[in-house]
Amino acid sequence: MKEDKQLIKKVKQGSEAALEQLVSKYYEQIFHYSFRLLGSYEEASDATQDIFISMMKALSTYQERRKFKSWLFTIAYNRCMNSFRELKRSHLEMTVQQDDQGDGDFAERYVERKFVEDLVNTLPDIQKNALLLKYYHGLTAKEIAHITGVTTTTVKSRLYQGLQKLQKIVKDGE
Structure with a gap:
């Protein structure tokens, strides 16, 4: 993106305003990506600061x-993977704060969102990560390949396998 290139050039020249932008x-x-991978607001906040x-x-x-966004997500991916190693997590749990107002629409959205999060969390980390980058952050298979250090074909395979597993889980649950 031209805008990113201009901002980066200004940052390299010492512009704090450009860095802020x-x-x-x-x-x-980056925060949402970190949160989805780490499952904790506090860990995602710390990771996001470290990433920047x-x-x-x-x-x-x-x-x-290379696209700046892909480069930045590579840093985010590596930071989050380091957190996994440090914490030796085998399973991630995502949490969503409940709204104390008891709004019916909110409750319905919360249940739907929690259902999808729980489904995605059943996938192996490599498939879950590929799906998060693709569908939550709009990255292409090529960009995901750069971020995760695998081939584009491998990314496409992980996306396909992840979607197939989700589809099977939903079908079996009906």
């Missing part, structure tokens, strides 16, 4: 031939 532009996406600190430190190594 760049962080603001991607903060929410890493981004600032590594910005001089960023190569413009």
Whole structure:
């Protein structure tokens, strides 16, 4: 994106305003991605801060031939995978805060969202990660391949297998 390239150029020249714009532009996406992978608000907050600190430190190594968003998600992916290793998690649980108002629409959306989250959490991490990057963050298979360090064919296979497993679970549950 041209806008990203311009912001990066300004950041490299020392513009704090450009850095603020760049962080603001991607903060929410990176936080949500981290939250979906780590399952904890606190861990996602810490990870997001670490990701942007890493981004600032590594910005001089960023190569413009690659999309900035993909590069940033690579940093996020690596940081979250490091958290997995540190915490030695075998299973992730996602939490959603309940609304104390008891709104019927909210309750219905919460149940639907929780159902989907629980389904996705049954998948192996490699398939879950591919699906999150594709459907929650709108990345292409090629971008996901760059982020995860595998081939585009492998990403497509993980997406297909993950969707097939979800479809089977839903069918068997009916």
